[in-house]
Amino acid sequence: MHFKFNRRAALGLALGATFGGLVAAPARAEDTIKVGILHSLSGTMAISETTLKDVMLMLIDEQNQKGGLLGKKLEAVVVDPASNWPLFAEKARELIGKDKVAAVFGCWTSVSRKSVLPVFKELDSVLFYPVQYEGEESERNVFYTGAAPNQQAIPAVDYLMADGVKRWVLEGTDYVYPRTTNKILEAYLKSKGVADVDISINYTPFGFSDWQTRVAAIKKFGSEGKKTAVVSTINGDANIPFYKELGNQGVKATDIPVIAFSVGEEELAGIDTKPLVGHLAAWNYFQSIETPENKAFIEKWKAYTKNPKRVTNDPMEAHVIGFAMWVKAVEKANTTEPDKVIDALIGISVPNLTGGYSTMMPNHHITKPVFIGEVQADGQFATVWQTPGLVVANEWSPYLEGSRDLIADWRKPLSCGNFNVKTGKCGGQGT
Numbered sequence: 032m033h034f035k036f037n038r039r040a041a042l043g044l045a046l047g048a049t050f051g052g053l054v055a056a057p058a059r060a061e062d063t064i065k066v067g068i069l070h071s072l073s074g075t076m077a078i079s080e081t082t083l084k085d086v087m088l089m090l091i092d093e094q095n096q097k098g099g100l101l102g103k104k105l106e107a108v109v110v111d112p113a114s115n116w117p118l119f120a121e122k123a124r125e126l127i128g129k130d131k132v133a134a135v136f137g138c139w140t141s142v143s144r145k146s147v148l149p150v151f152k153e154l155d156s157v158l159f160y161p162v163q164y165e166g167e168e169s170e171r172n173v174f175y176t177g178a179a180p181n182q183q184a185i186p187a188v189d190y191l192m193a194d195g196v197k198r199w200v201l202e203g204t205d206y207v208y209p210r211t212t213n214k215i216l217e218a219y220l221k222s223k224g225v226a227d228v229d230i231s232i233n234y235t236p237f238g239f240s241d242w243q244t245r246v247a248a249i250k251k252f253g254s255e256g257k258k259t260a261v262v263s264t265i266n267g268d269a270n271i272p273f274y275k276e277l278g279n280q281g282v283k284a285t286d287i288p289v290i291a292f293s294v295g296e297e298e299l300a301g302i303d304t305k306p307l308v309g310h311l312a313a314w315n316y317f318q319s320i321e322t323p324e325n326k327a328f329i330e331k332w333k334a335y336t337k338n339p340k341r342v343t344n345d346p347m348e349a350h351v352i353g354f355a356m357w358v359k360a361v362e363k364a365n366t367t368e369p370d371k372v373i374d375a376l377i378g379i380s381v382p383n384l385t386g387g388y389s390t391m392m393p394n395h396h397i398t399k400p401v402f403i404g405e406v407q408a409d410g411q412f413a414t415v416w417q418t419p420g421l422v423v424a425n426e427w428s429p430y431l432e433g434s435r436d437l438i439a440d441w442r443k444p445l446s447c448g449n450f451n452v453k454t455g456k457c458g459g460q461g462t
Contacts, residue, residue: 085335101367152170173395177345205236213232229257270293270298274294285309317412320385322384342410
């Protein structure tokens with residue numbers, strides 16, 4: 032390392048020698064490992080994403096109390112992409128290029144993830160994405176710690192089918208995750224013999240609030256003599272007026288149950304949940320799950336936030352798992368260099384909060400249990416069904432024509448996110 036030596040530096044050295052036992056010198060940039068946090072703290076997604084920023088700060092603080100990583104302290108770099116999808120890419124470029132973060136934990140919506148993908152590929156950095164999504168993707172620079180459709184959406188539909196549901200309302204926010212998930216679910220329902228006339232698909236914009244007409248249409252669709260359910264991929268703060276309108280129009284879970292994929296404890300914390308009792312959510316974690324690991328986590332979270340009313344939720348657990356995996360991979364590789372960390376992550380197992388271990392698979396997705404919970408009057412969920420063990424993610428859907436022959440395996444020598452098992456070629460269908 033080359034140093035310039037001048038009088039000011041000499042004075043600093045002298046003072047350091049004199050007062051070294053009294054005052055700690057400020058850390059230089061290279062003395063810390065920077066971790067990027069890319070979550071919306073304003074706009075329509077702040078209701079869901081702010082808590083993910085908070086849990087990342089807690090995890091980083093906790094790791095620093097253990098001595099940091101590779102002998103260095105971790106330093107959180109927080110930015111606010113403000114629920115603005117192009118701004119996610121701009122902020123990601125800033126984190127990687129200007130702030131020199133070693134990894135980024137962030138995004139919620141698939142449109143924000145799609146926005147940042149080219150940046151992570153171009154600058155060769157690592158993104159941990161903590162939210163359930165539509166699948167149909169496996170990127171070298173991304174580690175998906177949320178659920179793929181077969182770890183949430185498909186089990187949810189199976190549960191409702193077993194309960195006698197014959198008509199289906201697929202209700203979503205108008206962007207890539209709901210549209211692709213519903214494309215998969217529509218194909219799946221038809222494979223099970225459900226007729227076109229018994230499937231209603233509808234999309235509304237982000238932040239949508241005028242639900243009166245739409246809820247009335249759902250009631251009408253469910254009044255034709257067949258048991259009906261709503262499969263909800265509504266995202267962000269639009270959920271609050273949606274559930275309020277269900278209550279206003281007397282739509283009870285016993286009549287038309289709603290099963291949600293993006294509503295957890297955090298979203299319910301802002302509304303009166305009594306009219307919603309019995310409605311459902313499918314996740315891979317609930318705060319109410321009783322394990323020693325979860326109990327300890329909840330206690331730490333409430334102490335860290337100094338708020339006994341703060342709740343936990345599924346994407347928070349995904350960050351807990353992803354962060355623990357990143358720490359282990361950095362220690363294993365003995366560097367934060369992305370290429371080496373990416374290779375080291377595959378096969379790493381860490382404890383989840385629901386009992387057992389989650390493992391990072393060669394497709395850059397993790398193994399997860401699936402839980403279905405009923406909304407309780409206190410805004411928590413009571414588990415009514417769960418898988419007997421952990422489920423391995425299908426990154427490519429077996430129910431879609433262009434996907435069923437694809438697999439992802441990022442181990443060498445394959446190193447491919449869309450390998451066609453029929454053609455034997457990397458690059459997906461027809462290449």
